[in-house]
Amino acid sequence: MNQEQAFKDEIDNYNDSLFAIIGFMNFYRYDDTTRSMRSDVLVFQGRTLTPSEAKSKNEAGETVHFVTPDLGILLPDGKGILGEVKRSFPLDTARWLDDFKQLMGYDDDLTGWPNDSQKVTAHDIVLLLHQSRAIKVKNYFTENSPKDIHFTRPFSIVEFNRSSQGKEYFFFRNVSGNVSDQNLASRLEEGINVPMGIYLIQYSTVKLYDSTPPLPYLLELIWTHVVAVKVTSIPGYKIPAKKQKVKIELALDEISERLEKNFSFHGLQQGHANARQPRVLKDTALQQACAALVKFGDAEWTDTTKTKLSVNFVKREDVLDYFIKCCTKEPGNNGQMDLFNTKDKGIS
Amino acid sequence: MKTFDYLAAFYRHEHNSREFVGQVDSLLAAEEASVRAIPFGCEKASLDWLDGKVCGDKKVTLLYCKDHLAAFRLDYSFTENGQEKSETGRFFVMQQADLPNVFVAFSLESAQFFRRALQPFLLSLYPTVMMTFVSHRKMKRMLDAFKTEGDFSDLIITRASQRLRYQEGNQTKRIMPMVSWPEMNLDEAFQWIQEHNGWFQSLEFEAMSRERKLGTIVLTRQGIVRADALFSRAYQTFIVPTCKTIDANLKLFSHRARLERPDASALPLVIDFEADQFQDVQENRRLIQAMRLLKSASVSVLHGNPYVHLSVLDYIDGSAFDLWVLDHRQLVIVPQLKASIAAIKRLINHIFDDYAEGRLLDYQQPQT
Numbered sequence: 001m002n003q004e005q006a007f008k009d010e011i012d013n014y015n016d017s018l019f020a021i022i023g024f025m026n027f028y029r030y031d032d033t034t035r036s037m038r039s040d041v042l043v044f045q046g047r048t049l050t051p052s053e054a055k056s057k058n059e060a061g062e063t064v065h066f067v068t069p070d071l072g073i074l075l076p077d078g079k080g081i082l083g084e085v086k087r088s089f090p091l092d093t094a095r096w097l098d099d100f101k102q103l104m105g106y107d108d109d110l111t112g113w114p115n116d117s118q119k120v121t122a123h124d125i126v127l128l129l130h131q132s133r134a135i136k137v138k139n140y141f142t143e144n145s146p147k148d149i150h151f152t153r154p155f156s157i158v159e160f161n162r163s164s165q166g167k168e169y170f171f172f173r174n175v176s177g178n179v180s181d182q183n184l185a186s187r188l189e190e191g192i193n194v195p196m197g198i199y200l201i202q203y204s205t206v207k208l209y210d211s212t213p214p215l216p217y218l219l220e221l222i223w224t225h226v227v228a229v230k231v232t233s234i235p236g237y238k239i240p241a242k243k244q245k246v247k248i249e250l251a252l253d254e255i256s257e258r259l260e261k262n263f264s265f266h267g268l269q270q271g272h273a274n275a276r277q278p279r280v281l282k283d284t285a286l287q288q289a290c291a292a293l294v295k296f297g298d299a300e301w302t303d304t305t306k307t308k309l310s311v312n313f314v315k316r317e318d319v320l321d322y323f324i325k326c327c328t329k330e331p332g333n334n335g336q337m338d339l340f341n342t343k344d345k346g347i348s
Numbered sequence: 349m350k351t352f353d354y355l356a357a358f359y360r361h362e363h364n365s366r367e368f369v370g371q372v373d374s375l376l377a378a379e380e381a382s383v384r385a386i387p388f389g390c391e392k393a394s395l396d397w398l399d400g401k402v403c404g405d406k407k408v409t410l411l412y413c414k415d416h417l418a419a420f421r422l423d424y425s426f427t428e429n430g431q432e433k434s435e436t437g438r439f440f441v442m443q444q445a446d447l448p449n450v451f452v453a454f455s456l457e458s459a460q461f462f463r464r465a466l467q468p469f470l471l472s473l474y475p476t477v478m479m480t481f482v483s484h485r486k487m488k489r490m491l492d493a494f495k496t497e498g499d500f501s502d503l504i505i506t507r508a509s510q511r512l513r514y515q516e517g518n519q520t521k522r523i524m525p526m527v528s529w530p531e532m533n534l535d536e537a538f539q540w541i542q543e544h545n546g547w548f549q550s551l552e553f554e555a556m557s558r559e560r561k562l563g564t565i566v567l568t569r570q571g572i573v574r575a576d577a578l579f580s581r582a583y584q585t586f587i588v589p590t591c592k593t594i595d596a597n598l599k600l601f602s603h604r605a606r607l608e609r610p611d612a613s614a615l616p617l618v619i620d621f622e623a624d625q626f627q628d629v630q631e632n633r634r635l636i637q638a639m640r641l642l643k644s645a646s647v648s649v650l651h652g653n654p655y656v657h658l659s660v661l662d663y664i665d666g667s668a669f670d671l672w673v674l675d676h677r678q679l680v681i682v683p684q685l686k687a688s689i690a691a692i693k694r695l696i697n698h699i700f701d702d703y704a705e706g707r708l709l710d711y712q713q714p715q716t
Binding site for chain 2 (some may be wrong): 162200
């Protein structure tokens with residue numbers, strides 16, 4: 001596979017993961033009767049939850065400060081759901097146990113849920129997997145459970161995939177265990193086709209979750225929604241001539257805040273974002289993106305601590321393609337995806 | 349013997365908006381002349397801001413303003429045969445009753461004045477001033493209405509400028525302008541253009557009463573009308589509905605930017621093609637190719653098959669949009685943080701011109 005295609009696939013995987021999170025959360029939020037989103041169901045993404053004393057150390061004896069599930073749902077009856085989404089699973093099955101250990105970390109009396117007590121009375125754990133890997137991972141789970149993999153709370157594996165039937169759908173089906181909600185469980189047994197059009201607004205406004213986005217994708221977001229917005233807001237702005245550069249000062253905080261506020265799950269969280277809800281765009285990812293802009297000649301650092309940039313805004317006919325090509329040219333970049341080692345799991 | 353100069357007399361008189369169109373009609377009956385009417389939308393609901401406006405070598409001076417009708421002088425210079433020349437001409441602008449952001453500019457001057465001075469001046473005021481576009485279907489509907497309501501025996505097309513949209517196998521060529529004088533009747537001409545996936549940039553036709561020609565009229569895709577007679581009828585049938593469309597579009601396109609909304613939510617628009625436009629997946633590629641022809645913009649493809657997801661950035665003012673095709677019928681436009689009325693109009697105009705026309709709707713979230 002060529003490197004440009006590898007980046008495009010990585011972007012596709014990232015977006016599919018986002019669509020899966022949004023779709024699954026909305027099984028609980030969407031009220032079929034009123035055909036609207038329930039305000040009493042709270043959803044969260046990338047929220048840090050504190051383990052109980054019993055699970056505060058990992059196997060190596062290191063302190064686990066928090067876990068950060070990909071998706072969280074708090075129901076009005078005080079119960080909840082935590083989940084992890086994996087568009088793909090590592091080819092090396094030896095690493096699969098690590099992913100299950102991560103999920104086993106959610107099988108705990110966690111603190112930090114977005115309610116007054118910060119606790120739930122019970123919760124499910126769900127692994128959302130792309131259909132291509134679901135059966136293999138389910139078999140692995142069956143073979144290694146309960147010896148190496150064991151859950152005391154309801155655990156299920158749900159596969160997802162896109163499907164085209166005139167309309168575009170996102171398909172979800174249960175492959176192992178099941179969720180506690182009996183109605184949803186029976187629907188998931190048969191498989192649920194969710195028309196993608198239903199969540200089109202969320203797809204357009206939630207473009208980031210707390211997994212490091214592919215670099216060209218993040219750069220396109222920064223260029224289109226931060227740099228261009230700022231440049232074109234300069235009084236007297238006139239469209240630059242071909243190859244003309246318009247310089248603009250940007251602070252990394254400004255980029256982070258703009259993206260967080262407008263392109264994360266921030267908009268779906270009904271006012272319960274707090275210190276436990278860190279920014280989805282990690283400092284390292286943002287610094288890497290800005291360093292890439294500098295490397296590609298699109299910006300210069302303006303301070304020694306590398307917290308501010310002077311960006312050279314120019315017209316480009318295809319911003320994403322430009323950044324894919326720039327990233328492809330980077331030496332040492334083999335276009336491989338590394339979707340699983342990017343989350344800070346709080347292990348000290 | 350010097351004949352009476354009706355135009356000079358017309359200019360000497362101070363007109364008002366109630367009587368203006370009828371008075372133009374009377375002038376056309378007396379003088380061999382033609383009038384051009386140019387409908388446009390404007391961010392500002394007033395006319396006084398135009399007074400003293402300078403755009404390059406063109407300067408506008410307000411002569412008078414009476415009852416929502418303003419008369420202006422436009423001074424301009426140009427080079428001809430290596431010589432710098434200065435000319436002046438007049439135009440009028442009428443603010444539409446009950447549509448405060450919709451205006452019609454009128455010119456009784458020469459074609460040269462229109463092409464060298466007035467039209468470039470109005471275009472230079474973008475995005476404050478926005479011209480409109482008349483869809484192929486609406487153009488046909490208005491022409492049919494003109495014929496029926498005027499009780500004309502026929503409308504004979506004497507000149508047509510048409511454009512054919514992007515075709516497979518012709519990927520590097522932009523839509524081709526063509527000028528022809530088909531001398532067809534309306535139905536034949538519109539059928540021909542539909543079969544060739546095109547649209548009329550302008551149509552010149554003669555309104556006939558049996559064998560007698562009553563007037564020659566030009567109608568353009570921008571809703572501009574030129575008439576040498578029958579102006580009141582043309583104004584009612586072409587300009588008034590176009591003004592209503594401009595007003596409806598100004599309302600439909602306004603306040604779509606996410607930054608204008610306290611919760612930064614998105615307010616999408618839909619182009620419904622009312623047919624299985626995207627049944628063939630090759631159509632996705634055609635749409636993407638057509639979108640790449642949008643000038644002064646970035647078009648990034650996030651997904652191209654089987655569904656379409658594009659990110660569009662308009663360099664004119666930083667407006668940005670997500671475009672989605674998730675079923676066979678509809679293209680959904682999701683305005684992002686910045687999304688000006690002018691940019692939305694430009695984007696939709698481009699899709700209609702270079703890809704296909706559809707019905708413009710407010711987005712309704714589909715139900716499961």
